[in-house]
Amino acid sequence: MVKRIKLRTLFIGGCITLFFLVLVVRVFWIQVMQNDFWHEKAVNLWAHTSVIKAKRGTIEDRNGSVLASDVPAYTVVVNPQVIAEKGIGEEVIKGLHDLLGKPEAELKKLVEAKDDSGNYLKNREIRNEGWKIDKELADKVREFNKELEEKYSTLETGIGLITEQKRYYPKDSLAAHILGYTNRDGEAIMGLESYFNKQLQGTNGKLYYQSDGKGIKLPDSQDTYQPAVNGSNIKLTIDSTIQRYIEEAMQKAYDQYKPKSMTVIAADPNTMEILGLANLPTFNPNEFWKYAGDQENFLNHAIKSIYEPGSTFKIVTLAGAVEENLFNPEATFKSGSIRIKGYSQPLHDINRAGWGEISFLEGVKRSSNVAFVKLGFEMLGQDRLMQYIHDFGFEEQTGIDLPGEVSGRVTPKYSVEYATLAYGHGKVQVTPIEQLTAVAAIANGGKLMVPHVIKEISDPNTGKTAVTEPEIVRQVISEESARETGSYLEQVVSDQSIGTGKHAYIEGYRVAGKTGTAIKVEGQDYVKSKVLVSFIGYAPVNDPKIAVIVIIDEPNVEVGGGTAAAPVFKEIVSQSLQYMGVPKTALGTGTSTKVNKTAPAQRSTPDLEGKSVKEARELLLDQGYDFEAVGSGSSVVSQYPEAGTLLASGQRIYLLSQQGDQASIPDLKGQSLRDALEVLNLLKVQISVEGEGYVTEQTESTSNGKKLVQLKLSPLNEYGEDIPVAPAGEETEDTGDSGE
Known part of the structure; x- marks a missing residue:
């Protein structure tokens, strides 16, 4: 019995000893041999990562x-x-x-x-x-x-x-x-x-x-x-006010003509800063999901769509002919139709019967296809015409800082295709931004520039700012040729008798432009019921501040670029120039002897008192009056000049609605002293005047509790520019320039 107990005790003791030995070995294995593995696992269990969201830039x-x-x-x-x-x-x-x-x-x-x-x-x-x-x-x-x-x-x-x-x-x-x-x-x-x-x-x-x-x-x-x-x-270079002018004018035309799409781009031709760009149909980025069923709303036609331009492309042909000293405005040709060697059918003007024997200047005003075939195909020739098309940037991307830009295509093969190329039809397709960049080169003195929408990018972390500088691609034509080309394009608008662009005329501003109407192609055939109408131009001609292209794709009625697109251009540019503070000038003076303009007859002031401000505004815009609304009321309580007054060229109409406690003072720059005083007297403010001529500066202050408006006046030259006043004992420089 004793022996059995000892054996059991020994067995149990051995088991316990063995257990502890195993435990010690295991602990040693874990803590020493596998120390790195288990330590890393523990750290992973303890460690946590919290993401700190970066703020997206505005x-x-x-x-x-x-x-x-x-x-x-x-x-x-x-x-x-x-x-x-x-x-x-x-x-x-x-x-x-x-x-x-x-x-x-x-x-x-x-x-x-x-x-x-x-x-x-x-x-x-x-x-x-x-x-x-x-x-x-x-x-x-x-x-x-x-x-x-x-x-x-x-x-x-x-x-x-x-x-x-x-x-x-x-x-x-x-x-x-x-x-x-x-x-x-x-x-x-x-x-x-x-x-x-x-x-x-x-x-x-x-x-x-x-x-x-x-x-x-x-x-x-x-x-x-x-x-x-x-x-x-x-x-951005975009100006929200000009952008709003663009979109409001577009919406009116869109509602009227119900086209497939519309595109408008506005730029400063001197820098190619894009001031506004819009397409219709459009979308609200706050509710983008509502437009998921129609991708047309998201398409930026301004840089992604190509189209046959029609007559707006004639600007390139005209500029090339002027640069090569081939354009004689007084020379004549037989309008109506012209035959191209090797092609059985003649090429026609829009008026197939023509206008008889007319001058090339009249051909430009009437947008004669025959005139431009002669200028581009016969005078310039195929090679030089293609070179100018390339130099104006029509076979390459403009480089605008927006995604998805495509380039136009110019692919003539036969003689007749080069002939139709001269007036913007056939084997030529362009983008709206290419067209605007080209016309801006006419406006700015012949420089093709890179358009851009980014003005500057600021890094809030470093305080550094990268500014986009204007970039010149090449000098396409000389400054003199650009000025001369602009003078002819001005007559397309200012000649109220035969100018195709007459509906773009803006009282008080010199406008240059060109209309375009292109029949669209489906498959291999032109479909006369489907057209793309456009207008492209800039103003003021003597000191361009804005260039605009308007494109209306497939309007629901039979209209041309002069009828449908030119009025949109007019509304946008007239509002924008006033907003930019560009003074009005007297038209028809100081122009080159090559310019033969016909200004509209003197008009009288319509009766606007009692009308709503909205009604009065629409009436004046529709009839091409220069005006400014003053006050915050909804109806016109008085006007200057009075109804029936004959208006001088460039004179502005002022609409006064109900004033609040503090009268709002309109921009009077460019106005005569008489007009400025009349308007300010109606507003019952104190007036201080310095100088003679036209208002060039105005400041507002308070004197004895009443608003004081101080006007500084200077004489204006024939271009509407300030004439510098020389200090005593000095003379102003005479450049000898006889005008544009």
Whole structure:
């Protein structure tokens, strides 16, 4: 018995010893041999990473008005478990449906969502209707939640809001095709948002820290902080006011003619800064998903569509002929039709019978195809014509800083195709931005320049700003040839008898331009019922400030570029020049002997008192009067000059509506002293005058509690420019220039 007990004791002791030996070996293996492996695993369990979101850069117009920025957004979430416990599912579904517009059946699935085990889930986001909503709607959701809390005496109803960020476009569809948009996940989809995404989005930061299993930060946590790099801010060349003028004028024509599409681009021809660019149909980037069914809304025709230009292309032929000293405005030709060797059918003017024997200048005014065949095909010849087309940039991209630009195609093969090329038909297709860049070269003295929409990019992290400088591609024609070409294009507009561009005429401003009407091709045939009409031009001719192209694709009635597109140009340019403070000038003086203009007869002021400001504005714009509305009222209470007064060339009409406590003073620059005094007397303000001639400066101040307007006057030369006054004992320089 004793022996058996000893054996058992020895066995148990051996087992215990063996167990401890195994345990010691295991501990040694884990702590010593596998130390690195288990330490790394522990660190991974303790370590956490928190992402610090970078702020996406803002996009502003040239004047600092915000066009795109990040703003707080809110996502609605529901807790099915809490809602089920409170028994308020039906009320939650009904209330959120009324607020968010999401179908009740879809809300029911979210509110009653369960896992595979049949347990209610705890959090479900309401997409898309309740995803990243604005503050106004979020406040309504909070109010609804508060009503439920009070009704059921509870602090938790199962409805919550997650605060996030989203991209917001405060001017809605304004400049949409330039800006593009980001989707709800923050991904840049199109436009500048996509093209400059790397600069705009910045780089997210990170915070590395250590915590225990409950997420509480460890006392000896070894933190690593990597700060976020915020995105750069972009300032555009776009002017929101001019952009609005463009879009409003376009919408009127779009409603009237119901075309397939419309495109307008405006630029400063001296720098090729794009002042405005728009297409119709368009979209609102704040609600991009509503247009998903029609991609036409997102297409930027200004840089992505090519078309047969028609007669606006004649500008290139005319410029080349002038540069080569081949254009004699007084020389004559037989209009109507012309035959090309080797081609059986003659080429015709739009008036097939022609206008008889006419001068080449009249041919330009009437947009005679025969005139331009003679200039481009017979005088310039195929090689020189093609060289000028290339030099004006029609076979290459302009290099505009927008995504997706395509280049035009010029592919003539036979003699007749070179002949029709001279007047913009046949084997030639261009983009709107190519056309505008080419006409800007005429306006700015012969320089082909790179168009751009980015004015500057600022890095908020370093404070550095990169400014886009104007870039000249090449000198296409001489400054003298550009000026002469512009003088002929001016007569296309100013000759109110035969000029095809007469509907673009703006009282008080010298406008140069060209109309275009191109029949569209389907397959191999021209379809006369489908046309693309356009107008391209710039103003003022003597000191160009703005160049504009207007394209209307497939209007629903039979119209030409002069009838449909020119009035759109006129409305945009007349408003823009006034907004830019460009003074009016007297027309028909100081021009070259080669210019034979016919200005409109003197007109009288219409009776506008009692009309609404909107009605008066539309009437004056439609009839081509220069005007300015003063005051904040809705109807015209007085006007200057009075109804029936004969207007001097360039004289402005002032419409006065109800004034507030502080009278708003109109821009009087360029006006005569008499007109300025009449308007200011109507506004009952004090006036101070310095100098003689026309108003060149005006300042406002207060004197004895009343508004004081100080006017500085200077004589104007025949071009509407200030004449410098020489100091005593000096003389002004006489350049000997007889005019343009």
